[in-house]
Amino acid sequence: MKKQLLLLILCLSTQLNYSQVISMIGSTSPSGNWTVDTDMNTTDNITYTLNNVTITTATDPGTTGLKFRQAHDWTVNWGSANFPSGTATQGGANIMTTAGTYDITFNRVNGTYTFIPSGFPTIGIWGPAVDSQNGFVGPDVKMGTTDGIIYTLSGFYFSSGTAYFRFNNDNFNTWGSVAFPTGTAVQGGPTIQVTGGEWFVTFNRNTGAYSFAYPSVGILGTALNGFTVADTDLSTSDGFSYSISNLVLTDGLVKFRKDNSWDVNWGAVDFPTGTGTQNGPDIPVTAGTYNITFDKSNGNYTFTNTLSITENAITNVKIYPNPTNSFWNISHTTTIDSIELIDVTGKMLQRFTPNASQFQLDGAAFSQGVYFVKITSGLDFAVQKIIKN
Structure with missing residues (x-):
């Protein structure tokens, strides 16, 4: 009897040590300040949720917003400037929230999070392409939405393998198709064979249309139309090397960023060539018409003035x-x-x-x-x- 009791105490102790407390904290979190945590719920120590939670609008990236943290301690905390979904990193930026009532999901292992307005169904991508070790036994990665129709996922690296779109964590409400990288999923359809890599995923809940596209890389800044307007996207055929031709720039500053978000952006002080770093300084640009290349894997960029190009030169003019x-x-x-x-x-x-x-x-x-x-x-x-x- 004593041995059984000791074994039970040991098991309970091990379980308590294994389980991690994950909470939200911040001026726009449910507590409304940076000193009081709001604990999240979990059944697997990986995916944490809170439903029907009211948050407020963040106004200043330096002082407002919210973060996720572990064990009510700042030693381990996650953040990102992206909202309503993104991939949080250790010690990342405050999440700049918009006021509303949300169902919130956070994955402690890969840092992905979503704020889905309450009342909308949750949709995740589920299977070995998401979790190569646990496959369909593991959790899905939640997609974000602002209207309950178009769901997106940015900044997630997939393994080569199969996956479904899954509604509300229901294993019997999955959507799939044999097509990749684009197609129309149907309820109960076959698994999607995903090629490994980073993809920007969209899914239309009404039509089932989906796409796995290369992440976009755009350029913006005062040398174009300012830092608050939409990016001018570069083109890519492999998701690594991006380019744009004959882009007219004025004297000013620019940066490169991924998926139209400040969550991942590159900058440096060098021009016309350099290596951009995450959250680096604005790139100073001299007015001209440029062919621009950018390598997402290492941040290398070049601005080539079209007036200096000599390839395919005409003679006898x-x-x-x-x-x-x-x-x-x-x-x-x-x-x-x-x-x-x-x-x-x-x-x-x-x-x-x-x-x-x-x-x-x-x-x-x-x-x-x-x-x-x-x-x-x-x-x-x-x-x-x-x-x-």
Whole structure:
């Protein structure tokens, strides 16, 4: 009897040591301050939840918002600037919440979290592609939503394997399809075969349409339209190397960021080439028209002024008189498809389509100074400097 009692005490002690207390704390949390925790519920020591919780709006990233923390102690805490969903990191930024009543989920292992307005169903992605060790025995990773129709997941790295979309943690309410990376899931459909990697996932609860897309990388800042407007997205074919061509920038500052969120962003003081670091300084840009490349895996970037590009250069182009007081004659041995007149800031002033081997460019209306012409013929082009007296 004593041995059984000791064994029971040992088991209870082990269970208590295993279970971790996870709470929310902050000025916008249910407690309303940074000294009182609101404990979350768990059944597996991994996924923690709170339902029908009222939170307020964060206004200052330095003093307001909320965080998740362990054991009512700041030694282990998680945060991220993203809302209503994201991937929190140890010691990350305050979560900038928006007032409302939410069902909240936090995953202690991978840091993912969602704030879903109460009354909306929860939808997660579930299976070996999410949890390679536990598979369908493990928890799903919750997706975020603001309208209960379109659900998204950003910043999560999948393993190669199968997965379902699962409603309200119900193993009998799963949606799937054989298609990847896009398709239309149906209730009770087959598992989705996911290729390992980082994906930005969207799911439409009404239609079942879903997509696994490469994370977007955009550029924004005062050199474009400011830091509060939408990003100008770069293109990618592999989710690592991103690029954009002929982007006009003014003197100012820019940054790169992922998925239109400050949760992951890159910056540095170097220009026109450098290596951006997470939350690094704004990149100082000189006005011009640029071809830009960015590597998400290491943060390397280049800004190449299109006026300095010499590839595919046209030869046998004549421009005369140059300098001129009135007009320039432009001639080429083959057909000229287009001529662009560009000022010293890289701004295109005029564009012509001669479709002939000769063209007269009238400069009478332009101020004295230096200009450039970009002459295109087929796949080839040339950029030459012209001067107005």
